[in-house]
Amino acid sequence: EVQLVESGGGLVQPGRSLRLSCAASGFTFEDYAMHWVRQAPGKGLEWVSGISWNSGSIGYADSVKGRFTISRDNAKNSLYLQMNSLRAEDTALYYCAKARVGEFDYWGQGTLVTVSS
Amino acid sequence: QSALTQPASVSGSPGQSITISCTGSSSDVGGYNYVSWYQQHPGKAPKLMIYDVSNRPSGVSNRFSGSKSGNTASLTISGLQAEDEADYYCSSYTSFNTLGVFGGGTKLTVL
Numbered sequence: 001e002v003q004l005v006e007s008g009g010g011l012v013q014p015g016r017s018l019r020l021s022c023a024a025s026g027f028t029f030e031d032y033a034m035h036w037v038r039q040a041p042g043k044g045l046e047w048v049s050g051i052s053w054n055s056g057s058i059g060y061a062d063s064v065k066g067r068f069t070i071s072r073d074n075a076k077n078s079l080y081l082q083m084n085s086l087r088a089e090d091t092a093l094y095y096c097a098k099a100r101v102g103e104f105d106y107w108g109q110g111t112l113v114t115v116s117s
Numbered sequence: 118q119s120a121l122t123q124p125a126s127v128s129g130s131p132g133q134s135i136t137i138s139c140t141g142s143s144s145d146v147g148g149y150n151y152v153s154w155y156q157q158h159p160g161k162a163p164k165l166m167i168y169d170v171s172n173r174p175s176g177v178s179n180r181f182s183g184s185k186s187g188n189t190a191s192l193t194i195s196g197l198q199a200e201d202e203a204d205y206y207c208s209s210y211t212s213f214n215t216l217g218v219f220g221g222g223t224k225l226t227v228l
Contacts, residue, residue: 102168
């Protein structure tokens with residue numbers, strides 16, 4: 001059974017940093033691209049960042065480019081999102097999602113990030 | 118990376134059919150056959166309902182179907198049931214460029 005478990009969310013002040021983690025199990029992690037998708041309270045889904053199976057291809061939404069860094073450790077079956085210079089508008093539930101060629105087939109339950117002073 | 122365009126809301130009565138549209142551009146929806154649809158119930162994670170424009174994952178009801186014409190994709194739900202009431206999102210993503218985009222979401226109300 002595929003499981004994706006996010007962690008690392010919490011309350012953080014504007015301008016500070018936070019690192020999210022996603023622990024994957026139930027599939028061969030190193031074979032698949034992985035992504036972060038967020039959802040602000042009461043809003044829709046927003047794609048944040050994605051990383052290919054071997055970290056050779058990485059993409060970011062314009063809204064986080066230059067502030068967020070995605071990475072993965074295939075030996076630890078883990079995905080990460082380093083978030084710097086956080087803003088109030090980054091407040092959201094952050095989902096980790098497994099990707100196939102053209103879709104996100106499994107999602108975690110999310111970790112909540114709240115940016116507030 | 119402009120968001121795909123979906124209607125904010127649609128509604129239908131039990132047993133009826135509804136269609137949700139998703140309009141993008143030749144750079145996303147129109148450029149690849151990699152449109153997917155997700156169902157999200159309140160407080161739950163999104164669930165994949167349709168991938169590659171018209172394919173259903175195992176376990177998804179055949180009442181859900183997808184199609185595409187040009188830069189617009191569509192999700193049709195036939196024989197509406199109360200449990201179909203949820204938010205629906207389209208997405209265009211391809212592993213070739215590791216970029217993704219979602220539609221703004223459509224709230225389906227079953228009357």
